[in-house]
Structures are given as C-alpha cells and as structure tokens.
Amino acid sequence: MLTLKKLVLLLLIGVVSLTSVFGATLTVGAKNFTEQYVLGNLASLLLEENGFQIVERFGLSSLVARQALLTGQIDLYADYTGTAWVTYLDQEELIADPDELLQKVRELDAENEIVWLDRINANNTxxxxxxxxxxxxxxxxxxxxxxxxxxxxxxxxxxxxxxxxxxxxxxxxxxxxxxxxxxxxxxxxxxxxxxxxxxxxxxxxxxxxxxxxxxxxxxxxxxxLEDDLNFWPYYHISYAVREDVLNKYPEIEEILRPLTLYLNQDVLIRLNYRVDIEGLEPKIVARDYLEGLGLID
Missing domain, CATH: 3.40.190.120 (Osmoprotection protein (prox); domain 2)
Incomplete structure (x- = not known):
C-alpha cells in the first residue's frame, strides 16, 4: 500500500499528482492470454501503488481491446507494435528496425489520439x-x-x-x-x-x-522454425494510452517506466512460466516481481 511517507516523497518529486492520489480512476485493459494478464496486472499494481483507483477489463480479443481504447472504455493496455502496424493501422511495409517501427506506429496512431510509451525489450512475435x-x-x-x-x-x-x-x-x-x-x-x-x-x-x-x-x-x-523470409513484423510490447488520459495524468508514464527498464524477453518468459507451468495466478506473479524490485510494498 501507499504509505504517507512514500506519498509525500512521490508528490515532492512529481511522480504522482494530488489529482491522481485522491480518487482518480483508470481502467486498465488486457487481452485474453497469459502474457497479457501478467502485463495488465503489472500496470494495475504499479498505478494502484501510486494512488490511482483501478478498474480492470481483462480477457479481451485484440480488436475488442483496441476498440475499447479508441472509445474510452479503457484508458491503457499493453499492446504490440507489429499488431498495431499491420492490423490496426493497415500498413504493409516491412520495417526491420524495432525502434523505427515504434516511431512510425506513434506517428500514425497520434491521429487517433493514442500515445505509445517506450517499448519493452521483448518481441512476442x-x-x-x-x-x-x-x-x-x-x-x-x-x-x-x-x-x-x-x-x-x-x-x-x-x-x-x-x-x-x-x-x-x-x-x-x-x-x-x-x-x-x-x-x-x-x-x-x-x-x-x-x-x-x-x-x-x-x-x-x-x-x-x-x-x-x-x-x-x-x-x-x-x-x-526461423522466419527466414521475414514475414512477421516485430511484436515488441508497449503500453498504449489515450492521449487525453496521459495529458490529464502525465505521471502515468513515469509510473510505468520501470517496466520498460527491467522487463525483457527472458524475464517475461519466466513470468509466463510461473503462470502457465507452475499454475500461479497472474496477479500473484506480477506482485511478486514488483515487490522483488522494491516497486510496491
């Protein structure tokens, strides 16, 4: 939980605002497979730790999650740059650099008032x-x-x-x-x-x-089998956030930044393993990971 001492510190350094601390509600989405439940819980727990009230809408298909983001039924969720490029934005150009792909997704999706945060170094192609x-x-x-x-x-x-x-x-x-x-x-x-x-x-x-x-x-x-003709684009993970929500609560980006810094392909496989193979609930796996990093109490 967010202690008074930690709250004062976060307010002083600008990571959270008074608005977010006192009752602001965010709806976090997730798609309908293990990795998405883990990513959804990671975001929910971090945001909750930093003062937000969280509503979770998990278990959505890609297109339902995307439509929910566009229409304001959810405020943010983790998605994949390749999915956005091909499926949402209807692009056919093959882009071999993951950072260039993210930038182009950002540019095109800005027209839809969607902001893509920095990518996580995991390619779930x-x-x-x-x-x-x-x-x-x-x-x-x-x-x-x-x-x-x-x-x-x-x-x-x-x-x-x-x-x-x-x-x-x-x-x-x-x-x-x-x-x-x-x-x-x-x-x-x-x-x-x-x-x-x-x-x-x-x-x-x-x-x-x-x-x-x-x-x-x-x-x-x-x-x-190696995709030697490079059919599938990169599917790097990034949290997609509604622009109006991020403008109102810019601290969201800093709150979620540790996931960009600490998550990678190997870590994500291990987290998924704990759910799929060891049988733990995604929220428990997410909580253990964040507590281990000292990001939540």
Missing amino acids: YALAIRREDHEKYGFENLSDLVAYWNEHPKEFVVGVGYEFYERPDGFFAFAEHYGLNIPNSQVSTMDDGLTYEALANKKIDIAMVFATDPKILRYNLYV
Whole structure:
C-alpha cells in the first residue's frame, strides 16, 4: 500500500499528482492470454501503488481491446507494435528496425489520439514450431525448408492455429501466401491459442502456431522454425494510452517506466512460466516481481 511517507516523497518529486492520489480512476485493459494478464496486472499494481483507483477489463480479443481504447472504455493496455502496424493501422511495409517501427506506429496512431510509451525489450512475435524429433527427422531449420517439403506432401501435416491467427491479416493464410504454401483448408485446425502446444506434443497436429515468449516451447521441447523470409513484423510490447488520459495524468508514464527498464524477453518468459507451468495466478506473479524490485510494498 501507499504509505504517507512514500506519498509525500512521490508528490515532492512529481511522480504522482494530488489529482491522481485522491480518487482518480483508470481502467486498465488486457487481452485474453497469459502474457497479457501478467502485463495488465503489472500496470494495475504499479498505478494502484501510486494512488490511482483501478478498474480492470481483462480477457479481451485484440480488436475488442483496441476498440475499447479508441472509445474510452479503457484508458491503457499493453499492446504490440507489429499488431498495431499491420492490423490496426493497415500498413504493409516491412520495417526491420524495432525502434523505427515504434516511431512510425506513434506517428500514425497520434491521429487517433493514442500515445505509445517506450517499448519493452521483448518481441512476442508469431512463429511456427514442430516437435524436436521431427526437426531431427526432416532437418527443417526454417519456414522455407518446411514449405518446400509441405508443398510436395500437402496432406502429410496438420497445422494447429488459434482462432484469431486464422482470421487476422498477418495470420496463417497471409503467411502461406508470402511463402508460396499451397495446402487444403482441411489441413488447418483451429483451437484456443494455448492448446496448440499440447496438441503438438500429443501428436494431434504436426505444426503449431506459437508465441515467441511462451514458456510452453521449453516445457514441450519444441523447435521454432526461423522466419527466414521475414514475414512477421516485430511484436515488441508497449503500453498504449489515450492521449487525453496521459495529458490529464502525465505521471502515468513515469509510473510505468520501470517496466520498460527491467522487463525483457527472458524475464517475461519466466513470468509466463510461473503462470502457465507452475499454475500461479497472474496477479500473484506480477506482485511478486514488483515487490522483488522494491516497486510496491
């Protein structure tokens, strides 16, 4: 909790304002998978520690979360630069530098009165994975290797993908077109995102859509194929905030800055691991992490 001594110190150095301390309410959003619940809780706990009242709207799809931000139903949430660039802003240019991508997202989304804070050094890009035993059997190192074989044996493999990945413009069929993959729809199985790992490990499918920061890759000993033709953009994490909210409470940026400084790919995988593999609640994992850094009491 925010002690009186800490409150006075934060007021003096300008990290919090009197407005935020006395009753200001923020609505924090999160999408509907583990990493997002962790990121949502990290933001909520930090903001709450610094005087804000928090309403949480977690478990949203990408497009619902985005629309909620645009319409003011949520004030901020963690999102991904690649998702914004391709899905929200409808851009096709491939940008190979993550900082340039963030800057361009910022510039375009400013027209929507959305501010993207500094990025976290974790790239949760999409990827395709196979069982390590199949990597050794077929010798696939990258997606081009897989596609070359797959086109010659179109019914040999079944791929499992999440529902959103099946439909989104940077999803499976856009990947297939980019790589020149021709397979029947009957070889594509849709399921909840988290189930693709188990389905692959249990040999119900042969190829799985995965996320690069998901600890189940380690748990199930999967092999992630290199995106050698650079189809997927960077999906670095940044908190997107409504401009009017940030103008009213500019201290939000400083309150959340430690997440930019301390979170990275390895840390995020460990936090996700504690939820998905060890079975802890995301709020407990987030709280333990922030307490360990001395950011909350």
